[in-house]
Amino acid sequence: MSLxxxxxxxFQFHRQRTLELLEQIEQASDPLExxxxxxxxxxxxxxxxxxHIGITEEIFATQRLAPHKQPRWQHLWDRFRGGSTxxxxxxxxxxxxxxxxxxxxxxxxxxxxFGDDRLEEVPPGLQDRGWTLRDVxxxxxxxxxxxxxxxxxxxxxxxxxxx
Numbered sequence: 722m723s724l725x726x727x728x729x730x731x732f733q734f735h736r737q738r739t740l741e742l743l744e745q746i747e748q749a750s751d752p753l754e755x756x757x758x759x760x761x762x763x764x765x766x767x768x769x770x771x772x773h774i775g776i777t778e779e780i781f782a783t784q785r786l787a788p789h790k791q792p793r794w795q796h797l798w799d800r801f802r803g804g805s806t807x808x809x810x811x812x813x814x815x816x817x818x819x820x821x822x823x824x825x826x827x828x829x830x831x832x833x834x835f836g837d838d839r840l841e842e843v844p845p846g847l848q849d850r851g852w853t854l855r856d857v858x859x860x861x862x863x864x865x866x867x868x869x870x871x872x873x874x875x876x877x878x879x880x881x882x883x884x
Contacts, residue, residue: 723837728858729829735865736825739774740818742873747814757811758879767879768817769807770872774865775820776801781861782827785846786854790831793823828861 746767749755756768765773776797783792792798797820799805812820835842840855847857 739869765807767872770868772801775824778828779824782831787831
């Protein structure tokens, strides 16, 4: 099994946890309220955390690893990419699920074009950071777990604030 295949399995494990969290939120009496809840002034809401996971994967799947590919969600990049400021236009659980699914599909298709013989290659879209494909795999595995954890913590804080 190649390293890309190993990471693909890891990504699937992480995504299952992210989708389970989204399913829990969808069962709340007002899912949109939960998705838009912030743990403090200026902090990111749950919807931003989850959309950020998907948008980041779409950016890696296209601009950073395969700039010839047409991105699906480019109109959302400025709102949900790293460094953006979360706004109050809260996306629905349906849109979040759609972005997570389609961005992951695009990412896996892009990664399938790389073999272990290219792990030390620095893709043109990452020359400024000096990241190899191996670095990208590490960052992407960490990224979803990190932001899913933030979303999960925010979900727990929301529930505690309501009890």
